[in-house]
Amino acid sequence: MAEAVLVYALVALAAVWTVWKLFLPRSFKARLLRKARKTDCGDGGCETCGD
Amino acid sequence: MTDAGVFPDAPNQEPVRPKPDSMPRVALVGPPNCGKTALFNALTGSRQKVANYAGVTVERKEGAATAPNGERLLIADLPGTYSLRARSPDEEVTRDVVLGRLTDAHPPDVVVCVVDATNLRLGLRLAQELKAVGRPLVVALNMHDIAMRQGIDIDIARLSVELGAPIVPTVAVRRGGLDALLTEVARLATRAPAASTWHVPNVTELRAEHKEADRIFKAAVTPPKRPDTWTGKLDGVLLHPVAGSAILLLVLFLMFQAVFTWATPAMELIDGGFSALAEGIKAVLGDGLLSSLLADGVVAGVGSILVFLPQILTLFLFIILLEDFGYMARAAFLMDKLMGGAGLHGRAFIPLLSSFACAIPGVMAARVIDSKRDRLATIMVAPLMTCSARIPVYTLVIAAFVPRTSVWGMNLQGLVMFSLYAAGVVSALLVAFVMRRLIWRGGSEPFLMELPAYKRPDAKNVILNLWLRAKVFLTRAGTIILSMMVLIWFLSTFPAPPPGAPGPAIDYSLAGIIGHWMEPVLLPIGFNWQIGVALVPGMAAREVAVGALGTVYAVAGDDVGTLGNVLASHWSLATALSLLAWYVFAPQCASTLAVVKRETNSWRWPVIMFVYMITLAYLASFLTYTVARHFGG
Structure with missing residues (x-):
């Protein structure tokens, strides 16, 4: 059972990795990564602050 | 005086993470094949591709360097250009950076004009143009060691006075002169730029610029007492329409013979290693899903590709040696008539050569071509050149089906591989010929190419x-x-499968x-x-x-x-x-x-x-x- 779960997890990981590397457009990935990155004050990009 | 005496030591060049907003910006500008990228690599610790022919760099590359006084500098390596009157997309990048026309990049605080000391006349006019732009300018007299060996005597003080800019001799491939160059750059980085007087020159101004460059050259450079005849003699053979073409065919032929003979022992070793690994996995994990995934999926799949690494490296060893020696530009010269007959511009040689590694840099290298239709024709046929990703397919099938025998003393497998590469080149020429007749009618612009000096390939x-x-x-x-x-x-x-499936x-x-x-x-x-x-x-x-x-x-x-x-x-x-x-x-x-x-x-x-x-x-x-x-x- 544990072996099957591990194998399925590895296959799922490979599928996600393949889709990410091959199929998602660069601009879309950049947008996703920008949203995911936590920004602190002074990092820039805040519309209200402008810094 | 030895080179080591001229250039006592190189600065500590650990790659530094660039901090674009706080560092002075330095642009490396110069004619093609003067060693800008070699200098960029030496200054920043980067590993950008360098080769002994023009047009290798088609994009702006950035890296950081530290001057001896501790100041950090952001260095940009720009595509080669003979003038700021840009004609092709790669030259436009250089012009726009130098003139500060790019919206996404600050203009440089200092411009380093890199010139080939063995071919100084070519760089002088560009140096004059850069001086007119008004930004602080340093001239890096690169390949100074070769110029000295050739007996070219350059009066650096006079040249500096004539150009109105400091001159620093450098030997980029041996990291010579880097300290002095960075010191000059750091010194000038604080200076405010003067107003630019550069504009696109008309014909009269162009002639005047050429005359002025000639005058400066004659004033500061004494040609060697015994001119180099070796290059001329070698070119007489290698560029000869019959002998040169025969040598080119022989070189390519030997290259593919080597791919199949030299690489075999290493391939057998890798193959044996992966087979043993798969057997080991099955012995340890027994039969099961995980064992099948690792042995049949990962090891059999990835291993069957990795086994071709020795062949790919053998092929590239030849290509890199020929590039460094300066032979590839001669091969372009020999191929020019053939390519012109197919409707391809002579400069298409650079993208097509790059496509032997991978079509992606090949397609990008088409930026060196001025005319849009010539560039499109080159882009459309570049993927027909045999890229390294095809090597595993070719060698697998050849090794399996073509007997390992000799025909008239030639390895038959190597002969088939050579034929497949030739088929790629011929089909690219044929497709270009048809496309130029169907889509982009009209002749190509004439091709002017500077043949680089022969050089001993640098082991590093x-x-x-x-x-x-x-x-x-x-x-x-x-x-x-x-x-x-x-x-x-x-x-x-x-x-x-369902139970009992036949x-x-x-x-x-x-x-x-x-x-x-x-x-x-x-x-x-x-x-x-x-x-x-x-x-x-x-x-x-x-x-x-x-x-x-x-x-x-x-x-x-x-x-x-x-x-x-x-x-x-x-x-x-x-x-x-x-x-x-x-x-x-x-x-x-x-x-x-x-x-x-x-x-x-x-x-x-x-x-x-x-x-x-x-x-x-x-x-x-x-x-x-x-x-x-x-x-x-």
Whole structure:
């Protein structure tokens, strides 16, 4: 059972990795990564602050 | 005086993470092939490709360096240009950076004009133009050691006065003069730029500029007392229409012979290693899903591709040595008439040569071509040149089906490989010829090329370039190819066959279903369903097809030794030849199509490319298969 779960997890990981590397457009990935990155004050990009 | 005396020590050049907003910006500008990228690598610790011909750099590259006073500088390596009157897209990048026309980049605080000390006349006019731009200017007199060896006497103080800028002798490949250069750059970085007086010159101004450059050259440079006759004598043979062409063919022929003879021991070692690893995994984990995934999916798939690393490196060893020696530009000269006959611009040689490594840098290198239609014609045929991703497919099939015998003293396998490369070149010329007649009518612009000086290949550069090639190959094998092999294993293993199923388990898997579904289309060209399954992931990268075949046959339990042996027992000679013909034309590389879209700014050209290449591939395979079957293959 544990072996099957591990194998399925590895296959799922490979599928996600393949889709990410091959199929998602660069601009879309950049947008996703920008949203995911936590920004602190002074990092820039805040519309209200402008810094 | 030795070089070491002139350039006592190089600065500490650990790569520094750039902090774009706080560092002074330095632009390296100079004519093509004067050693800008070698200087950039030496200053920043980067590993950008350098070669002994013009047009290697087509993009702006940035890195950081630290001056002896501790100041950090942001260095930009720019494509080579003879003048700020840019004519091609790569030259426009340089012009726009220097003139501060780019919206996404600050203008440089200091411009370093890199000139080849052995060919100073060419750099002087550009240095004058850069002076007129008004930004603080330093002239790096690169390859100063070679100029001294050749007996060229350069009066540096006089040259500095004439140009109105400090001159620093450098030897980029040996990191000579870097401290002095960075000190000058750091000193000038605080100076405010003067107002620019540069404008696009008219014909009279151009003539005046040439005259002034000539005057400065004569005032500051004393030519060698005994001029170099060696280059002339060698060029007399290597550029001779008959002898030169025969030597070019011989060099290429020897290259492919070496690919099959030198690389064999290393390939056998890698193959043995992966076989032992697969057996070890099965012995430790026993039969089960995880064991099958690792042994049949990962090891059989990735291993069947990695085994070709020695052949790829042997081929690139030759290409890098020839580039460094200065022979590749001569090969371009020899090929110019042929390329011109096909309607390709002489400068297309650079992108087409780059495409032997990979079509992506080849397509990007087409930026060196001024005219849009010449550039498009080059982009459209660049993927027909045999890229390194095809090598695993070619060598696998050749090793399995072409006997390891000699014909008139020549290795037959090497001869077939040579023919496949020749087929790629010939088909590129033919397609260009047809396209220029159908789509882009009219003659090409004349081609002026500067032949670089012959140089002894630099061992460090050769090793670095080989390592870069190996890294690209290993990274692909460890990332995209690995993940795709896991997916192909999954598709070849699931769903499990129903109880009591008469056929092999893989026939009931998703891969088997997809493969059988494709079979009617592929049968006329002699492909079985396993090849069909391999062609689909081959869309990502051509070499994945080899790994996919390895996995599909491993999952099916065809254990008769190497993948080559498995193929030899399952395929006819006609099928093997048909697959080779397919891969001469096959458009299966999604990344190349994406780059074509980016470079042409339109989906039209990648779509046309895909359609024409897949049509040619199918027709070539059909013809090959039919003829081979007719002769009993």
